Amino acid sequence: LRLAWQHKKTIEAGHSWESGEFCMTPHAGGWAKGIEVFRDYVGQANPPRDLPRHVRDGLGFQTIWMTQAPERDPAKAYFRFEDLPRVAEDARVHGLEELVPWFWCSYFRVPIPLRLDLGTQEEFLGGVRKAKELGVNVAPFVSVHIILNREVQRYGVQPGYDDWTYHPELIPQFRPYYTHEMEGTLIEDDNPLWRKDVQAALSEWINRGVPSLTFDQFIFKEGNGRKPGLVQLIEQVRALARSKDSQSTFGSESVTDLEVESRVLDYTWNWLDYVDAGPILNVLRSPRLNCNVDDSALVVKKGFADGLYLNVMPSKPDLPNGTALISARPALSTALKEVASLRRQFLPFFVRGTFLGDSVLSRTSSAFIRAYQLGAKLLIIVLNDQMRTQSVAFTSDLGLWLPASGSYQVQSFDSAGKLLETESAGGSRWLGVTPPLQPEALAFFTIEGK
Structure with missing residues (x-):
């Protein structure tokens, strides 16, 4: 087990600092399950705003x-x-x-x-x-x-050494010693x-x-x-x-x-x-x-x-x-x-859904897999990032992400977004299998309880 954390704090010479308490909450579902409480806090402390x-x-x-x-x-x-x-x-x-x-x-x-x-x-x-x-x-x-050195006196600062001189024909291309045209100070x-x-x-x-x-x-x-x-x-x-x-x-x-x-x-x-x-x-x-x-x-x-x-x-x-x-x-x-x-x-999943990454997987897979949760629905994206054609099999505990249900409707789509099949899955332990995917090919699944 390896734990790492960061807290921006300067400790002056001769002083000490003690962090707050950490609460450990073991759970299934990877980081996307564990981050839920923090996401709720961020939503309150820094509410989302409308983008263009x-x-x-x-x-x-x-x-x-x-x-x-x-x-x-x-x-x-x-x-x-x-x-x-x-x-x-x-x-x-x-x-x-x-x-x-x-x-x-x-x-x-x-x-x-x-x-x-x-x-x-x-x-x-x-x-x-x-x-x-x-x-x-x-x-x-x-x-x-950054302001060019010849103009920084206006701001009451000394010339600095932020040199961003570069050109493909210079030798070396970046920061050559013989010209400092783009040198200034922040x-x-x-x-x-x-x-x-x-x-x-x-x-x-x-x-x-x-x-x-x-x-x-x-x-x-x-x-x-x-x-x-x-x-x-x-x-x-x-x-x-x-x-x-x-x-x-x-x-x-x-x-x-x-x-x-x-x-x-x-x-x-x-x-x-x-x-x-x-x-x-x-x-x-x-x-x-x-x-x-x-x-x-x-x-x-x-x-x-x-x-x-x-x-x-x-x-x-x-x-x-x-x-x-x-x-x-x-x-x-x-x-x-x-x-x-x-x-x-699939825009609603990207815009209004919650990104789950590969936490949707019960175990690692041979492909690049990402998921989004939108209310009572899941979108799972499978990308064959290998150099060989493969049919990708993966497992997920749907009960971690969707409301409890006796069965689920699963729709599968190909790389063009064409619907391939609609089927039922019984129970929350689900096995997904793609058709054979060429390298860099995509497959999609949408899942919701019945």
């Missing part, structure tokens, strides 16, 4: 790398402002309704200057509008927490002048017609018993944005305290590939946690099964993520279209 509809219901978003920060040659841009509608249409046909362009502006500066080597302000704002008309919301990525969120400048800078773009934004490095100070300054700032910014568009979005790189950030973030933009975040998904409905995808159909399907918010950023050969259209990657394209349809089919 397309974020709540959606499969994910696309990130594009428009150019490189140090690049000065317009011919080397991967995308221009006039390309935004074309990218948005490509995202939409793959089930994605949010688009996050990077390097549309110059970073680490306020006010936020547009990259005029990518087009005019009219072209940028027109591209945002046209994308919206196509059904895709554009949330440009901004980075203003300004703490309790700096009132910085907050004033950032609010003005973000508000300026909102008033120009860009009500949705994605934010770099959501870093704030904690521990003084007051709402963090950055959270207060973004609440004000979002109030303005919602006055322009009630379905505007705000995403960010989450780096401080996810539960505090959940008050203002709709989704995260973190440098994360697939990770099992089951307990967080079970407890918090916002922000939606991202899962980065380059071209892996398997990662697409794992992220879909977990209800993660896919951050799709395919790359051209030997170039950074986010430089290619999704349609240029056939396997990725096919996988996204498949799971986009399946999410719509």
Whole structure:
């Protein structure tokens, strides 16, 4: 038995600290059963809030790398402002309704200057509008927490060593010793002048017609018993944005305290590939946690099964993520279209259900299995994550998740969501068996008491 826990507490030299009591409650049903009491507490202490509809219901978003920060040659841009509608249409046909362009502006500066080597302000704002008309919301990525060293004196801080200079043609590509173009220092969120400048800078773009934004490095100070300054700032910014568009979005790189950030973030933009975040998904409905995808159909399907918010950023050969259209990657394209349809089919489980992860299993299985509970119903998703075809057998104690019943109705579906069979299961000890599944193929079961 191994137990691990974390409590954020600084113990000063010469002092001691004692934790509160821990209560052990052995139980069946894995972590999803044991977390129920904590989930109820979080629901009271941090009640869920409404997300923009397309974020709540959606499969994910696309990130594009428009150019490189140090690049000065317009011919080397991967995308221009006039390309935004074309990218948005490509995202939409793959089930994605949010688009996050990077390097549309110059970073680490306020006010936020547009990259005029990518087009005019009219072209940028027109591209945002046209994308919206196509059904895709554009949330440009901004980075203003670090300020370039040549400008930090305004905030009463010394130049620092946060160097984010990188380019594929540099040697080395990241932080070369001979150039420090993107070097600056992080300004703490309790700096009132910085907050004033950032609010003005973000508000300026909102008033120009860009009500949705994605934010770099959501870093704030904690521990003084007051709402963090950055959270207060973004609440004000979002109030303005919602006055322009009630379905505007705000995403960010989450780096401080996810539960505090959940008050203002709709989704995260973190440098994360697939990770099992089951307990967080079970407890918090916002922000939606991202899962980065380059071209892996398997990662697409794992992220879909977990209800993660896919951050799709395919790359051209030997170039950074986010430089290619999704349609240029056939396997990725096919996988996204498949799971986009399946999410719509089973949407109530994803949106209003409770994520159970693999806790639905009575014992381990040879496949990737996830489950959702929605009232008196279960959805079980089976993904063959092996490199061989297999028929997956697994067992579950339905009595742990569903009201007691003498028998249950079980419906099975194939990878396309087509109903294969409806049958009865007697008793709560249930054995599920899929048809033979090719590698990366899916199967679905819905179960409810009769």
